[in-house]
Amino acid sequence: MKGNINNNNMGLGKSIKMYLTIFVATTCIYMLIYQYHMSTQEIDSNEVIKPPLYIITPTYRRPEQLAELTRLGYTLKHVTNLLWLVIEDANETSPLVFDILDRIGVPYHYLLAPMPAQYRIKRFKPRGVSNRNRGLAYIRANATEGVFYFADDDNTYDVSLFEQMRYTKMVSMWPVGLVTNTGVSSPIVRDGKLNGFYDGWIGGRKYPVDMAGFAVSVKFLLQRPNATMPFVVGYEEDGFLRSLKPLSNDDIELLANKCTEILTWHTQTKKNPSAIALNQTRYGGTNLIAIDKLLVRS
Protein backbone atom coordinates (compact mmCIF):
# COMPACT_ATOMS: atom_id res chain seq x y z
CA MET A 1 0.00 0.00 0.00
CA LYS A 2 2.78 2.38 0.94
CA GLY A 3 4.53 1.59 -2.33
CA ASN A 4 1.32 2.19 -4.25
CA ILE A 5 0.70 5.55 -2.58
CA ASN A 6 4.24 6.59 -3.26
CA ASN A 7 3.85 5.60 -6.90
CA ASN A 8 0.61 7.56 -7.20
CA ASN A 9 2.19 10.61 -5.59
CA MET A 10 5.17 10.45 -7.91
CA GLY A 11 2.84 10.03 -10.91
CA LEU A 12 0.80 13.06 -9.84
CA GLY A 13 3.97 15.14 -9.30
CA LYS A 14 5.30 14.21 -12.73
CA SER A 15 1.95 15.00 -14.35
CA ILE A 16 1.73 18.43 -12.72
CA LYS A 17 5.26 19.19 -13.91
CA MET A 18 4.33 18.10 -17.43
CA TYR A 19 1.09 20.10 -17.38
CA LEU A 20 2.93 23.16 -16.16
CA THR A 21 5.63 22.65 -18.82
CA ILE A 22 2.99 22.52 -21.56
CA PHE A 23 1.21 25.56 -20.12
CA VAL A 24 4.44 27.58 -19.97
CA ALA A 25 5.56 26.39 -23.42
CA THR A 26 2.20 27.37 -24.96
CA THR A 27 2.37 30.75 -23.22
CA CYS A 28 5.88 31.31 -24.63
CA ILE A 29 4.76 30.42 -28.16
CA TYR A 30 1.90 32.93 -28.02
CA MET A 31 4.10 35.65 -26.51
CA LEU A 32 6.59 35.18 -29.35
CA ILE A 33 3.80 35.27 -31.97
CA TYR A 34 2.35 38.43 -30.36
CA GLN A 35 5.75 40.15 -30.17
CA TYR A 36 6.41 39.37 -33.84
CA HIS A 37 2.94 40.67 -34.71
CA MET A 38 3.59 43.93 -32.79
CA SER A 39 7.05 44.44 -34.32
CA THR A 40 5.72 44.13 -37.89
CA GLN A 41 2.86 46.50 -37.04
CA GLU A 42 5.29 49.16 -35.76
CA ILE A 43 7.26 49.04 -39.00
CA ASP A 44 4.05 49.33 -40.99
CA SER A 45 2.60 52.30 -39.15
CA ASN A 46 5.65 54.43 -38.34
CA GLU A 47 7.64 53.54 -41.45
CA VAL A 48 10.87 54.41 -39.68
CA ILE A 49 12.93 53.23 -42.62
CA LYS A 50 11.97 56.17 -44.89
CA PRO A 51 14.64 58.84 -45.51
CA PRO A 52 13.98 62.02 -43.46
CA LEU A 53 12.39 65.09 -45.03
CA TYR A 54 13.45 68.61 -44.00
CA ILE A 55 10.80 71.22 -44.80
CA ILE A 56 12.17 74.79 -44.76
CA THR A 57 9.34 77.29 -44.31
CA PRO A 58 10.15 81.01 -44.23
CA THR A 59 7.59 83.08 -42.36
CA TYR A 60 7.09 86.61 -41.08
CA ARG A 61 4.76 88.43 -38.73
CA ARG A 62 1.50 89.51 -40.35
CA PRO A 63 -2.26 89.12 -39.65
CA GLU A 64 -2.45 85.90 -41.75
CA GLN A 65 0.65 84.24 -40.25
CA LEU A 66 -1.02 81.97 -37.68
CA ALA A 67 -3.70 80.87 -40.15
CA GLU A 68 -1.12 80.04 -42.85
CA LEU A 69 1.04 78.02 -40.49
CA THR A 70 -2.05 76.18 -39.25
CA ARG A 71 -3.24 74.95 -42.61
CA LEU A 72 0.25 74.11 -43.91
CA GLY A 73 0.95 72.28 -40.65
CA TYR A 74 -2.11 70.06 -41.03
CA THR A 75 -0.89 69.01 -44.48
CA LEU A 76 2.62 68.23 -43.18
CA LYS A 77 1.08 66.26 -40.29
CA HIS A 78 0.10 63.55 -42.78
CA VAL A 79 3.78 62.94 -43.64
CA THR A 80 6.01 60.66 -41.51
CA ASN A 81 9.69 61.22 -40.63
CA LEU A 82 9.51 64.93 -41.36
CA LEU A 83 11.18 67.84 -39.55
CA TRP A 84 9.58 71.24 -40.08
CA LEU A 85 12.07 74.12 -39.97
CA VAL A 86 9.93 77.21 -39.40
CA ILE A 87 12.21 80.20 -39.83
CA GLU A 88 10.97 83.71 -39.11
CA ASP A 89 12.31 86.99 -40.43
CA ALA A 90 12.43 88.55 -36.96
CA ASN A 91 14.78 89.39 -34.11
CA GLU A 92 12.80 87.48 -31.54
CA THR A 93 10.51 84.47 -31.48
CA SER A 94 6.75 84.89 -31.05
CA PRO A 95 4.89 83.07 -28.25
CA LEU A 96 1.85 82.91 -30.57
CA VAL A 97 3.88 81.03 -33.20
CA PHE A 98 5.21 78.62 -30.55
CA ASP A 99 1.63 78.02 -29.37
CA ILE A 100 0.37 77.30 -32.90
CA LEU A 101 3.28 74.96 -33.70
CA ASP A 102 2.74 73.05 -30.45
CA ARG A 103 -0.98 72.84 -31.16
CA ILE A 104 -0.44 71.42 -34.66
CA GLY A 105 1.89 68.69 -33.40
CA VAL A 106 4.33 68.35 -36.32
CA PRO A 107 7.99 67.92 -35.15
CA TYR A 108 9.56 71.37 -35.64
CA HIS A 109 12.42 73.74 -34.95
CA TYR A 110 11.47 77.41 -34.77
CA LEU A 111 14.48 79.52 -35.81
CA LEU A 112 15.12 83.21 -36.50
CA ALA A 113 16.78 84.81 -39.53
CA PRO A 114 16.23 88.57 -39.80
CA MET A 115 16.72 90.11 -43.25
CA PRO A 116 20.03 92.07 -43.31
CA ALA A 117 19.52 95.83 -42.94
CA GLN A 118 20.81 96.68 -46.46
CA TYR A 119 17.94 94.71 -48.09
CA ARG A 120 15.27 95.84 -45.67
CA ILE A 121 15.34 99.40 -47.03
CA LYS A 122 14.91 98.35 -50.70
CA ARG A 123 11.64 98.78 -52.54
CA PHE A 124 11.62 95.15 -53.73
CA LYS A 125 12.78 93.13 -50.75
CA PRO A 126 14.26 89.63 -51.20
CA ARG A 127 11.82 88.09 -48.73
CA GLY A 128 12.58 84.65 -47.34
CA VAL A 129 16.19 84.46 -48.55
CA SER A 130 17.72 85.00 -45.14
CA ASN A 131 15.30 82.39 -43.75
CA ARG A 132 16.10 79.78 -46.41
CA ASN A 133 19.86 80.25 -46.02
CA ARG A 134 19.37 79.74 -42.28
CA GLY A 135 17.59 76.51 -43.13
CA LEU A 136 20.53 75.41 -45.30
CA ALA A 137 22.92 76.19 -42.43
CA TYR A 138 20.79 74.06 -40.10
CA ILE A 139 20.92 71.15 -42.54
CA ARG A 140 24.69 71.46 -43.04
CA ALA A 141 25.15 71.38 -39.25
CA ASN A 142 22.63 68.67 -38.34
CA ALA A 143 21.64 66.44 -41.27
CA THR A 144 23.51 63.67 -43.04
CA GLU A 145 20.84 62.05 -45.21
CA GLY A 146 17.39 62.61 -46.62
CA VAL A 147 16.00 65.47 -48.67
CA PHE A 148 15.10 69.14 -48.10
CA TYR A 149 12.41 71.30 -49.67
CA PHE A 150 11.51 75.01 -49.51
CA ALA A 151 7.79 75.14 -48.65
CA ASP A 152 6.38 78.65 -48.29
CA ASP A 153 3.60 78.95 -45.72
CA ASP A 154 0.96 80.15 -48.22
CA ASN A 155 1.34 77.48 -50.91
CA THR A 156 -0.70 74.29 -51.30
CA TYR A 157 0.83 70.81 -51.38
CA ASP A 158 -0.57 67.39 -52.24
CA VAL A 159 0.72 64.93 -49.65
CA SER A 160 1.81 62.38 -52.27
CA LEU A 161 4.48 64.82 -53.48
CA PHE A 162 6.36 64.52 -50.19
CA GLU A 163 6.56 60.74 -50.56
CA GLN A 164 7.96 61.17 -54.07
CA MET A 165 10.56 63.84 -53.27
CA ARG A 166 11.80 61.83 -50.26
CA TYR A 167 13.89 59.60 -52.55
CA THR A 168 15.59 62.42 -54.53
CA LYS A 169 19.20 61.47 -55.35
CA MET A 170 20.45 64.92 -56.45
CA VAL A 171 17.75 67.41 -57.49
CA SER A 172 14.13 66.61 -58.38
CA MET A 173 11.61 68.87 -60.13
CA TRP A 174 7.88 68.93 -60.98
CA PRO A 175 5.12 71.32 -62.14
CA VAL A 176 3.70 74.07 -59.86
CA GLY A 177 0.20 75.39 -60.56
CA LEU A 178 -0.98 79.03 -60.42
CA VAL A 179 2.39 80.56 -61.43
CA THR A 180 2.40 83.53 -63.87
CA ASN A 181 0.08 83.93 -66.87
CA THR A 182 0.84 80.40 -68.12
CA GLY A 183 -1.11 79.09 -65.11
CA VAL A 184 1.71 76.64 -64.35
CA SER A 185 5.50 76.56 -64.15
CA SER A 186 6.86 73.22 -65.31
CA PRO A 187 9.86 71.40 -66.67
CA ILE A 188 9.24 70.49 -70.32
CA VAL A 189 9.60 66.73 -70.78
CA ARG A 190 10.12 65.39 -74.30
CA ASP A 191 10.87 61.71 -74.95
CA GLY A 192 11.18 61.20 -71.19
CA LYS A 193 13.95 63.81 -70.82
CA LEU A 194 14.17 67.38 -69.50
CA ASN A 195 13.89 69.64 -72.54
CA GLY A 196 13.60 73.18 -71.10
CA PHE A 197 11.15 75.00 -68.87
CA TYR A 198 7.63 76.41 -69.32
CA ASP A 199 6.98 79.56 -67.26
CA GLY A 200 5.39 82.92 -67.99
CA TRP A 201 8.59 84.73 -67.04
CA ILE A 202 11.96 83.40 -68.20
CA GLY A 203 14.05 86.56 -67.48
CA GLY A 204 17.36 85.07 -68.62
CA ARG A 205 17.19 82.37 -65.95
CA LYS A 206 18.91 79.03 -66.52
CA TYR A 207 16.33 77.44 -64.20
CA PRO A 208 13.03 79.34 -64.61
CA VAL A 209 11.28 77.38 -61.86
CA ASP A 210 9.19 78.23 -58.81
CA MET A 211 10.47 77.83 -55.23
CA ALA A 212 7.84 75.10 -54.70
CA GLY A 213 9.04 73.17 -57.76
CA PHE A 214 12.18 71.36 -56.63
CA ALA A 215 13.76 69.35 -53.81
CA VAL A 216 17.43 68.59 -53.13
CA SER A 217 19.24 65.66 -51.54
CA VAL A 218 21.02 66.47 -48.26
CA LYS A 219 24.10 64.47 -49.30
CA PHE A 220 24.20 66.41 -52.60
CA LEU A 221 24.07 69.74 -50.71
CA LEU A 222 26.85 68.67 -48.33
CA GLN A 223 29.08 67.99 -51.36
CA ARG A 224 28.58 71.64 -52.44
CA PRO A 225 29.84 73.71 -49.50
CA ASN A 226 29.38 77.02 -51.34
CA ALA A 227 25.75 76.52 -52.40
CA THR A 228 23.62 79.46 -51.18
CA MET A 229 20.57 81.51 -52.13
CA PRO A 230 21.32 85.03 -53.46
CA PHE A 231 19.50 88.15 -52.19
CA VAL A 232 18.25 88.99 -55.70
CA VAL A 233 14.48 89.39 -56.15
CA GLY A 234 13.19 87.07 -58.88
CA TYR A 235 16.42 85.13 -59.13
CA GLU A 236 16.36 83.31 -55.78
CA GLU A 237 15.58 79.86 -57.24
CA ASP A 238 17.83 80.26 -60.26
CA GLY A 239 20.75 81.54 -58.18
CA PHE A 240 20.44 78.72 -55.67
CA LEU A 241 20.15 76.00 -58.31
CA ARG A 242 23.12 77.46 -60.25
CA SER A 243 25.16 77.40 -57.01
CA LEU A 244 24.61 73.62 -56.87
CA LYS A 245 26.85 73.12 -59.92
CA PRO A 246 28.02 70.75 -61.24
CA LEU A 247 24.41 69.76 -62.03
CA SER A 248 23.52 68.52 -65.49
CA ASN A 249 19.96 68.42 -66.83
CA ASP A 250 20.25 64.62 -66.96
CA ASP A 251 20.78 64.59 -63.18
CA ILE A 252 17.42 66.26 -62.56
CA GLU A 253 14.75 63.72 -61.58
CA LEU A 254 11.30 64.44 -63.04
CA LEU A 255 8.57 63.66 -60.49
CA ALA A 256 4.73 63.91 -60.50
CA ASN A 257 4.42 61.12 -63.06
CA LYS A 258 7.08 62.58 -65.39
CA CYS A 259 5.69 66.09 -64.82
CA THR A 260 2.18 65.28 -66.08
CA GLU A 261 0.43 66.00 -62.74
CA ILE A 262 0.03 69.19 -60.70
CA LEU A 263 0.67 68.37 -57.02
CA THR A 264 1.72 71.85 -55.80
CA TRP A 265 0.10 75.23 -56.22
CA HIS A 266 1.54 78.70 -55.70
CA THR A 267 -1.56 79.94 -53.87
CA GLN A 268 -1.33 83.47 -52.46
CA THR A 269 -3.41 84.78 -49.60
CA LYS A 270 -4.98 88.24 -49.65
CA LYS A 271 -3.30 90.56 -47.18
CA ASN A 272 -5.41 92.01 -44.40
CA PRO A 273 -4.78 95.49 -43.00
CA SER A 274 -3.94 95.77 -39.31
CA ALA A 275 -7.05 95.46 -37.17
CA ILE A 276 -8.39 98.62 -35.54
CA ALA A 277 -7.64 99.00 -31.83
CA LEU A 278 -10.08 97.44 -29.37
CA ASN A 279 -11.94 99.86 -27.09
CA GLN A 280 -10.54 98.48 -23.83
CA THR A 281 -12.93 100.51 -21.68
CA ARG A 282 -16.08 99.54 -23.51
CA TYR A 283 -15.11 95.86 -23.71
CA GLY A 284 -13.38 95.57 -20.33
CA GLY A 285 -14.40 92.38 -18.50
CA THR A 286 -15.32 90.55 -21.72
CA ASN A 287 -13.65 87.78 -23.72
CA LEU A 288 -12.48 90.41 -26.26
CA ILE A 289 -9.62 91.43 -23.95
CA ALA A 290 -8.18 87.90 -24.30
CA ILE A 291 -8.93 87.76 -28.04
CA ASP A 292 -7.17 91.09 -28.60
CA LYS A 293 -3.86 89.56 -27.44
CA LEU A 294 -4.08 87.04 -30.30
CA LEU A 295 -4.43 89.63 -33.07
CA VAL A 296 -1.21 90.11 -35.03
CA ARG A 297 -0.70 93.78 -35.85
CA SER A 298 2.34 93.85 -38.16
Add this chain to the structure above:
Amino acid sequence: MKGNINNNNMGLGKSIKMYLTIFVATTCIYMLIYQYHMSTQEIDSNEVIKPPLYIITPTYRRPEQLAELTRLGYTLKHVTNLLWLVIEDANETSPLVFDILDRIGVPYHYLLAPMPAQYRIKRFKPRGVSNRNRGLAYIRANATEGVFYFADDDNTYDVSLFEQMRYTKMVSMWPVGLVTNTGVSSPIVRDGKLNGFYDGWIGGRKYPVDMAGFAVSVKFLLQRPNATMPFVVGYEEDGFLRSLKPLSNDDIELLANKCTEILTWHTQTKKNPSAIALNQTRYGGTNLIAIDKLLVRS
Protein backbone atom coordinates in the same frame (compact mmCIF):
# COMPACT_ATOMS: atom_id res chain seq x y z
CA MET B 1 2.88 -8.12 -17.91
CA LYS B 2 -0.15 -7.63 -20.16
CA GLY B 3 -2.02 -5.92 -17.33
CA ASN B 4 0.97 -3.71 -16.74
CA ILE B 5 1.26 -2.72 -20.38
CA ASN B 6 -2.42 -1.99 -20.50
CA ASN B 7 -2.08 0.19 -17.43
CA ASN B 8 0.84 2.10 -18.95
CA ASN B 9 -1.04 2.58 -22.24
CA MET B 10 -4.07 3.83 -20.44
CA GLY B 11 -1.91 6.20 -18.33
CA LEU B 12 -0.25 7.53 -21.51
CA GLY B 13 -3.61 7.98 -23.26
CA LYS B 14 -5.00 9.85 -20.29
CA SER B 15 -1.86 12.03 -20.07
CA ILE B 16 -2.00 12.97 -23.77
CA LYS B 17 -5.65 13.92 -23.35
CA MET B 18 -4.78 16.05 -20.34
CA TYR B 19 -1.81 17.68 -22.12
CA LEU B 20 -4.00 18.44 -25.12
CA THR B 21 -6.72 19.83 -22.86
CA ILE B 22 -4.23 22.14 -21.16
CA PHE B 23 -2.79 23.22 -24.55
CA VAL B 24 -6.24 23.97 -25.96
CA ALA B 25 -7.36 25.71 -22.76
CA THR B 26 -4.25 27.93 -22.75
CA THR B 27 -4.77 28.73 -26.44
CA CYS B 28 -8.38 29.70 -25.75
CA ILE B 29 -7.34 31.99 -22.88
CA TYR B 30 -4.83 33.85 -25.08
CA MET B 31 -7.26 34.10 -27.97
CA LEU B 32 -9.81 35.68 -25.63
CA ILE B 33 -7.21 38.08 -24.21
CA TYR B 34 -6.09 39.02 -27.75
CA GLN B 35 -9.66 39.57 -28.96
CA TYR B 36 -10.40 41.79 -25.97
CA HIS B 37 -7.17 43.70 -26.63
CA MET B 38 -8.13 44.25 -30.30
CA SER B 39 -11.67 45.32 -29.48
CA THR B 40 -10.50 48.01 -27.03
CA GLN B 41 -7.92 49.21 -29.59
CA GLU B 42 -10.61 49.64 -32.26
CA ILE B 43 -12.69 51.82 -29.96
CA ASP B 44 -9.63 53.92 -29.12
CA SER B 45 -8.46 54.56 -32.68
CA ASN B 46 -11.67 54.90 -34.68
CA GLU B 47 -13.77 56.44 -31.93
CA VAL B 48 -16.94 55.27 -33.60
CA ILE B 49 -19.06 56.54 -30.76
CA LYS B 50 -18.61 60.25 -31.64
CA PRO B 51 -21.63 62.04 -33.18
CA PRO B 52 -21.24 62.51 -36.95
CA LEU B 53 -20.13 65.84 -38.44
CA TYR B 54 -21.54 67.10 -41.75
CA ILE B 55 -19.27 69.67 -43.41
CA ILE B 56 -21.05 71.68 -46.11
CA THR B 57 -18.51 73.23 -48.51
CA PRO B 58 -19.76 75.39 -51.38
CA THR B 59 -17.35 75.53 -54.31
CA TYR B 60 -17.22 76.81 -57.88
CA ARG B 61 -14.99 76.39 -60.91
CA ARG B 62 -11.96 78.70 -60.90
CA PRO B 63 -8.17 78.35 -61.24
CA GLU B 64 -7.70 78.00 -57.45
CA GLN B 65 -10.50 75.46 -56.94
CA LEU B 66 -8.43 72.25 -56.88
CA ALA B 67 -5.77 73.78 -54.63
CA GLU B 68 -8.38 75.05 -52.15
CA LEU B 69 -10.16 71.71 -51.95
CA THR B 70 -6.80 69.97 -51.47
CA ARG B 71 -5.69 71.96 -48.47
CA LEU B 72 -9.10 72.04 -46.82
CA GLY B 73 -9.38 68.29 -47.42
CA TYR B 74 -6.11 67.57 -45.62
CA THR B 75 -7.40 69.44 -42.57
CA LEU B 76 -10.70 67.53 -42.59
CA LYS B 77 -8.78 64.24 -42.98
CA HIS B 78 -7.63 64.61 -39.37
CA VAL B 79 -11.26 64.45 -38.14
CA THR B 80 -13.07 61.12 -37.59
CA ASN B 81 -16.71 60.35 -38.37
CA LEU B 82 -17.05 63.24 -40.80
CA LEU B 83 -18.93 63.45 -44.10
CA TRP B 84 -17.78 66.17 -46.49
CA LEU B 85 -20.61 67.56 -48.64
CA VAL B 86 -18.81 69.31 -51.52
CA ILE B 87 -21.46 71.23 -53.43
CA GLU B 88 -20.59 73.00 -56.65
CA ASP B 89 -22.39 75.91 -58.27
CA ALA B 90 -22.49 74.18 -61.68
CA ASN B 91 -24.76 72.22 -63.98
CA GLU B 92 -22.42 69.26 -64.26
CA THR B 93 -19.79 67.63 -62.09
CA SER B 94 -16.10 68.01 -62.90
CA PRO B 95 -13.88 64.93 -63.36
CA LEU B 96 -10.97 66.99 -61.95
CA VAL B 97 -12.91 67.62 -58.70
CA PHE B 98 -13.78 63.90 -58.44
CA ASP B 99 -10.08 63.04 -58.91
CA ILE B 100 -8.96 65.48 -56.22
CA LEU B 101 -11.62 64.29 -53.74
CA ASP B 102 -10.67 60.66 -54.34
CA ARG B 103 -6.99 61.52 -53.92
CA ILE B 104 -7.57 63.28 -50.59
CA GLY B 105 -9.47 60.34 -49.16
CA VAL B 106 -12.02 62.09 -46.92
CA PRO B 107 -15.53 60.47 -47.11
CA TYR B 108 -17.52 62.80 -49.38
CA HIS B 109 -20.60 63.42 -51.49
CA TYR B 110 -20.10 65.67 -54.50
CA LEU B 111 -23.37 67.43 -55.31
CA LEU B 112 -24.51 70.18 -57.69
CA ALA B 113 -26.50 73.33 -56.91
CA PRO B 114 -26.43 75.93 -59.69
CA MET B 115 -27.29 79.50 -58.66
CA PRO B 116 -30.81 80.38 -59.94
CA ALA B 117 -30.72 82.52 -63.09
CA GLN B 118 -32.30 85.59 -61.45
CA TYR B 119 -29.33 85.97 -59.08
CA ARG B 120 -26.66 85.11 -61.64
CA ILE B 121 -27.23 88.37 -63.52
CA LYS B 122 -26.89 90.59 -60.42
CA ARG B 123 -23.79 92.68 -59.79
CA PHE B 124 -23.41 91.35 -56.23
CA LYS B 125 -24.16 87.65 -56.47
CA PRO B 126 -25.27 85.65 -53.41
CA ARG B 127 -22.51 83.06 -53.91
CA GLY B 128 -22.78 79.76 -52.10
CA VAL B 129 -26.41 80.15 -50.98
CA SER B 130 -27.79 77.66 -53.47
CA ASN B 131 -24.98 75.24 -52.46
CA ARG B 132 -25.63 75.59 -48.74
CA ASN B 133 -29.39 75.14 -49.12
CA ARG B 134 -28.64 71.97 -51.13
CA GLY B 135 -26.53 70.83 -48.17
CA LEU B 136 -29.43 71.49 -45.80
CA ALA B 137 -31.73 69.47 -48.08
CA TYR B 138 -29.23 66.58 -48.01
CA ILE B 139 -29.17 66.65 -44.22
CA ARG B 140 -32.97 66.79 -43.92
CA ALA B 141 -33.19 63.75 -46.23
CA ASN B 142 -30.32 61.67 -44.85
CA ALA B 143 -29.23 62.66 -41.33
CA THR B 144 -30.87 62.06 -37.97
CA GLU B 145 -28.15 63.06 -35.49
CA GLY B 146 -24.87 64.91 -35.22
CA VAL B 147 -23.96 68.46 -36.23
CA PHE B 148 -23.47 70.40 -39.47
CA TYR B 149 -21.16 73.29 -40.31
CA PHE B 150 -20.70 75.57 -43.33
CA ALA B 151 -16.98 75.44 -44.19
CA ASP B 152 -15.97 77.52 -47.22
CA ASP B 153 -13.10 76.04 -49.22
CA ASP B 154 -10.77 79.02 -48.73
CA ASN B 155 -10.98 79.43 -44.95
CA THR B 156 -8.60 77.98 -42.34
CA TYR B 157 -9.72 75.70 -39.52
CA ASP B 158 -7.96 74.41 -36.42
CA VAL B 159 -8.80 70.72 -36.07
CA SER B 160 -9.73 71.03 -32.38
CA LEU B 161 -12.72 73.16 -33.35
CA PHE B 162 -14.39 70.21 -35.09
CA GLU B 163 -14.15 68.12 -31.92
CA GLN B 164 -15.79 70.95 -29.96
CA MET B 165 -18.63 71.67 -32.39
CA ARG B 166 -19.44 67.93 -32.65
CA TYR B 167 -21.38 68.08 -29.36
CA THR B 168 -23.51 71.14 -30.21
CA LYS B 169 -27.01 70.75 -28.74
CA MET B 170 -28.73 73.59 -30.63
CA VAL B 171 -26.42 76.26 -32.07
CA SER B 172 -22.79 76.90 -31.10
CA MET B 173 -20.67 79.97 -31.88
CA TRP B 174 -17.02 81.11 -31.60
CA PRO B 175 -14.63 83.84 -32.88
CA VAL B 176 -13.44 83.95 -36.52
CA GLY B 177 -10.15 85.71 -37.31
CA LEU B 178 -9.42 88.02 -40.28
CA VAL B 179 -13.00 89.35 -40.64
CA THR B 180 -13.51 93.09 -41.40
CA ASN B 181 -11.42 95.94 -39.93
CA THR B 182 -11.82 94.62 -36.38
CA GLY B 183 -9.58 91.68 -37.37
CA VAL B 184 -12.03 89.26 -35.79
CA SER B 185 -15.76 88.60 -35.64
CA SER B 186 -16.78 87.25 -32.25
CA PRO B 187 -19.61 86.82 -29.82
CA ILE B 188 -19.09 89.15 -26.83
CA VAL B 189 -19.04 87.13 -23.62
CA ARG B 190 -19.58 88.94 -20.32
CA ASP B 191 -19.92 87.06 -17.03
CA GLY B 192 -19.95 83.81 -19.00
CA LYS B 193 -23.01 84.83 -21.06
CA LEU B 194 -23.57 85.98 -24.66
CA ASN B 195 -23.73 89.78 -24.53
CA GLY B 196 -23.78 90.89 -28.17
CA PHE B 197 -21.45 90.60 -31.14
CA TYR B 198 -18.16 92.25 -32.13
CA ASP B 199 -17.76 92.69 -35.91
CA GLY B 200 -16.61 95.53 -38.16
CA TRP B 201 -19.97 95.53 -39.94
CA ILE B 202 -23.22 95.22 -38.01
CA GLY B 203 -25.60 96.34 -40.78
CA GLY B 204 -28.77 95.93 -38.73
CA ARG B 205 -28.14 92.21 -38.33
CA LYS B 206 -29.50 90.35 -35.30
CA TYR B 207 -26.62 87.87 -35.67
CA PRO B 208 -23.60 89.76 -37.07
CA VAL B 209 -21.46 86.63 -37.39
CA ASP B 210 -19.32 85.07 -40.11
CA MET B 211 -20.34 81.89 -41.96
CA ALA B 212 -17.38 80.10 -40.33
CA GLY B 213 -18.48 81.12 -36.84
CA PHE B 214 -21.32 78.74 -35.99
CA ALA B 215 -22.50 75.12 -36.12
CA VAL B 216 -25.99 73.68 -35.77
CA SER B 217 -27.35 70.39 -34.39
CA VAL B 218 -29.02 68.17 -36.98
CA LYS B 219 -31.91 67.34 -34.59
CA PHE B 220 -32.42 71.09 -34.02
CA LEU B 221 -32.59 71.71 -37.78
CA LEU B 222 -35.06 68.88 -38.29
CA GLN B 223 -37.38 70.54 -35.74
CA ARG B 224 -37.38 73.70 -37.90
CA PRO B 225 -38.70 72.55 -41.28
CA ASN B 226 -38.74 76.07 -42.70
CA ALA B 227 -35.14 77.04 -41.88
CA THR B 228 -33.32 78.18 -45.03
CA MET B 229 -30.61 80.57 -46.19
CA PRO B 230 -31.84 83.69 -48.03
CA PHE B 231 -30.33 84.85 -51.35
CA VAL B 232 -29.39 88.25 -49.87
CA VAL B 233 -25.72 89.29 -50.10
CA GLY B 234 -24.31 90.11 -46.66
CA TYR B 235 -27.32 88.72 -44.82
CA GLU B 236 -26.84 85.00 -45.53
CA GLU B 237 -25.74 84.08 -41.99
CA ASP B 238 -28.20 86.39 -40.25
CA GLY B 239 -31.10 85.24 -42.39
CA PHE B 240 -30.34 81.57 -41.81
CA LEU B 241 -29.89 81.96 -38.05
CA ARG B 242 -33.11 84.01 -37.80
CA SER B 243 -34.93 81.24 -39.68
CA LEU B 244 -33.92 78.84 -36.87
CA LYS B 245 -36.29 80.60 -34.44
CA PRO B 246 -37.22 80.03 -31.70
CA LEU B 247 -33.57 80.45 -30.64
CA SER B 248 -32.76 82.46 -27.54
CA ASN B 249 -29.29 83.86 -26.83
CA ASP B 250 -29.13 81.57 -23.78
CA ASP B 251 -29.44 78.55 -26.11
CA ILE B 252 -26.26 79.52 -27.99
CA GLU B 253 -23.25 77.50 -26.80
CA LEU B 254 -20.01 79.50 -26.63
CA LEU B 255 -17.06 77.37 -27.81
CA ALA B 256 -13.28 77.98 -28.20
CA ASN B 257 -12.80 78.28 -24.45
CA LYS B 258 -15.74 80.66 -23.94
CA CYS B 259 -14.74 82.59 -27.11
CA THR B 260 -11.24 83.48 -25.89
CA GLU B 261 -9.39 81.55 -28.66
CA ILE B 262 -9.26 82.00 -32.43
CA LEU B 263 -9.59 78.57 -34.08
CA THR B 264 -10.98 79.67 -37.48
CA TRP B 265 -9.79 82.29 -39.92
CA HIS B 266 -11.62 83.87 -42.86
CA THR B 267 -8.58 83.59 -45.15
CA GLN B 268 -9.14 84.67 -48.74
CA THR B 269 -7.07 83.52 -51.69
CA LYS B 270 -5.94 85.90 -54.43
CA LYS B 271 -7.74 85.21 -57.67
CA ASN B 272 -5.65 84.22 -60.68
CA PRO B 273 -6.63 85.20 -64.22
CA SER B 274 -7.28 82.41 -66.70
CA ALA B 275 -4.03 80.95 -68.00
CA ILE B 276 -2.99 81.84 -71.55
CA ALA B 277 -3.57 79.11 -74.13
CA LEU B 278 -0.83 76.52 -74.61
CA ASN B 279 0.86 76.49 -78.02
CA GLN B 280 -0.17 72.95 -78.93
CA THR B 281 2.10 72.83 -82.01
CA ARG B 282 5.23 73.99 -80.28
CA TYR B 283 4.69 71.75 -77.24
CA GLY B 284 3.19 68.75 -79.08
CA GLY B 285 4.69 65.49 -77.80
CA THR B 286 5.63 66.96 -74.41
CA ASN B 287 4.18 66.59 -70.91
CA LEU B 288 2.58 70.03 -71.28
CA ILE B 289 -0.25 68.54 -73.36
CA ALA B 290 -1.29 66.45 -70.32
CA ILE B 291 -0.73 69.34 -67.89
CA ASP B 292 -2.91 71.63 -70.02
CA LYS B 293 -5.94 69.40 -69.40
CA LEU B 294 -5.58 70.06 -65.64
CA LEU B 295 -5.71 73.85 -65.91
CA VAL B 296 -9.05 75.29 -64.86
CA ARG B 297 -10.05 78.15 -67.13
CA SER B 298 -13.16 79.69 -65.58
